[in-house]
Amino acid sequence: MREEIDTITNGPIVLEITRLCSAKNIGDFEVAPFKNLKLDLDRFSSCYRSCGYDLNGMDSETCLFKIGEVEVTLFCDGRIVLERIDPDEFGRVMEFVEKIYNPPGLEK
Amino acid sequence: MDIESIRHQFPILAEGGIIYFDNAATSLMPRQVAEAMMESDLYYRANVGRGLSRHTKRTTGVFEEGREKVADFLGAEPREIVFVRNTTEAINIIACGLPWKKGDRVVTTLAEHHSNLLPWQVTAKRNGLKLEYVIPDLNDLGDLEPYNKALESKPRLVSMVYVSNVLGVRLPVAEVVRMAKERGTLTMVDAAQAAPHFPINVKELGVDYLAISAHKMYGPTGIGALYISKDAPQPQPLLVGGGMVTDVMLDGFRVAETPTGFEAGTQPIAAVAGFARAVDFIGEVGFDNIEKRCKHLTGEFDHKIRSYDRLRVFGAEGTDKRLGIFAFHIADLGVHRVASLYDQFGNIVLRSGHHCAIPLHQEVLGVERGTVRASMAFYNTVEEIDKFMEVTERILELVGDA
Numbered sequence: 001m002r003e004e005i006d007t008i009t010n011g012p013i014v015l016e017i018t019r020l021c022s023a024k025n026i027g028d029f030e031v032a033p034f035k036n037l038k039l040d041l042d043r044f045s046s047c048y049r050s051c052g053y054d055l056n057g058m059d060s061e062t063c064l065f066k067i068g069e070v071e072v073t074l075f076c077d078g079r080i081v082l083e084r085i086d087p088d089e090f091g092r093v094m095e096f097v098e099k100i101y102n103p104p105g106l107e108k
Numbered sequence: 109m110d111i112e113s114i115r116h117q118f119p120i121l122a123e124g125g126i127i128y129f130d131n132a133a134t135s136l137m138p139r140q141v142a143e144a145m146m147e148s149d150l151y152y153r154a155n156v157g158r159g160l161s162r163h164t165k166r167t168t169g170v171f172e173e174g175r176e177k178v179a180d181f182l183g184a185e186p187r188e189i190v191f192v193r194n195t196t197e198a199i200n201i202i203a204c205g206l207p208w209k210k211g212d213r214v215v216t217t218l219a220e221h222h223s224n225l226l227p228w229q230v231t232a233k234r235n236g237l238k239l240e241y242v243i244p245d246l247n248d249l250g251d252l253e254p255y256n257k258a259l260e261s262k263p264r265l266v267s268m269v270y271v272s273n274v275l276g277v278r279l280p281v282a283e284v285v286r287m288a289k290e291r292g293t294l295t296m297v298d299a300a301q302a303a304p305h306f307p308i309n310v311k312e313l314g315v316d317y318l319a320i321s322a323h324k325m326y327g328p329t330g331i332g333a334l335y336i337s338k339d340a341p342q343p344q345p346l347l348v349g350g351g352m353v354t355d356v357m358l359d360g361f362r363v364a365e366t367p368t369g370f371e372a373g374t375q376p377i378a379a380v381a382g383f384a385r386a387v388d389f390i391g392e393v394g395f396d397n398i399e400k401r402c403k404h405l406t407g408e409f410d411h412k413i414r415s416y417d418r419l420r421v422f423g424a425e426g427t428d429k430r431l432g433i434f435a436f437h438i439a440d441l442g443v444h445r446v447a448s449l450y451d452q453f454g455n456i457v458l459r460s461g462h463h464c465a466i467p468l469h470q471e472v473l474g475v476e477r478g479t480v481r482a483s484m485a486f487y488n489t490v491e492e493i494d495k496f497m498e499v500t501e502r503i504l505e506l507v508g509d510a
Binding site for chain 2 (some may be wrong): 020022023024028058059064071073075079081083084
């Protein structure tokens with residue numbers, strides 16, 4: 001499934017969203033931009049901290065954190081793995097993508 | 109065995125860059141298999157079995173030679189080998205095609221891939237069958253008691269996997285088939301994961317039906333084989349249409365004998381040519397070499413992965429119980445997160461999720477969210493295993509105490 005989003009740092013991008021193997025109505029998804037992005041994960045993670053998201057680990061290539069119960073793995077090329085979206089609905093994925101690409105406090 | 113020269117036959121390995129540990133899903137394909145398929149399409153292209161021209165006969169010859177090679181690979185007669193798309197289709201043919209009676213019992217296990225569960229669930233509902241599950245003791249595979257108990261009341265058929273696609277353990281198929289035969293129970297074996305690892309002889313096993321997929325054994329996707337013993341009840345075909353009949357009337361048709369009766373429509377001729385070449389390839393490498401090398405790689409991986417306290421490996425310890433397939437967790441990290449980190453940090457191809465075995469994960473392993481799976485083939489190397497362990501350490505460092 002494809003979606004478009006306007007991002008603060010990379011402008012409008014097209015995303016391919018893939019449902020990953022999951023069960024019991026809790027969904028896991030991969031979100032992959034069609035072009036590789038270059039995200040400064042230091043800047044992004046500061047914003048996530050300010051938002052109160054729970055940071056589980058970070059280095060130059062990846063940032064692991066939680067938004068509520070949803071586990072987010074964000075890579076510097078813009079790829080995202082979302083786990084434990086409850087209920088398991090495609091429609092909910094973009095809610096999280098918006099929070100990840102465009103967190104409050106992030107400047108262009 | 110010159111492993112470097114073998115790896116050069118696989119363009120993906122020769123190019124370098126990736127570590128391919130997803131062989132239980134699909135093995136890589138050597139160049140000669142792709143060339144056999146291309147040669148078939150470029151030089152032998154015609155429809156099989158329906159032409160008198162010498163050109164068409166040559167195509168038919170290549171196709172039937174493929175059947176002979178697959179038959180030989182399984183110790184069967186060519187007339188007992190039906191070409192199918194994959195193991196899933198093969199099991200569907202047996203499940204949907206046998207003449208069931210209401211109340212018949214079918215036994216399978218909780219170690220199965222969905223391909224050996226869902227067809228039986230559907231058939232059970234449709235025909236009023238009773239479906240029973242054996243819970244195998246994955247730490248003591250020699251324990252035949254659960255099977256013995258399930259077979260006591262002489263079910264109509266038992267269908268089970270030879271090697272688990274999640275845990276890599278070999279189930280006691282030979283013993284169960286023997287026990288089933290003593291009770292007059294039909295037997296079906298899903299040998300998809302077994303075929304690339306060790307020789308199978310259907311006659312020695314005494315099995316009635318057995319299925320394999322070419323893409324698990326260095327062959328093309330979209331082609332597999334179903335063995336139907338000439339002494340077993342012949343099922344009704346799943347698909348009907350061109351090429352599978354001896355006569356068609358206005359009120360019906362006569363189905364040709366096995367295997368023709370199961371091969372409706374134009375066949376995937378190039379894929380059969382590739383399948384046959386993959387069988388040749390295995391023969392050239394030799395199962396002795398494959399088994400020896402897989403055992404060595406399994407031992408290395410088993411020993412190294414178990415040295416990390418925060419990794420949980422599922423299933424039995426030891427190389428004699430496992431065929432290069434490892435399902436694991438890292439701490440309590442999500443399985444897709446873990447697989448994506450291996451990809452990002454080491455270009456290592458793994459698989460995450462339930463591996464089409466949700467009941468095995470939830471009912472036997474007690475795992476809701478699936479596992480991460482690393483599955484090796486004989487062409488993998490100890491250096492690749494070491495790289496995997498380096499990335500494991502990086503992941504553990506990244507997540508700290510999380």
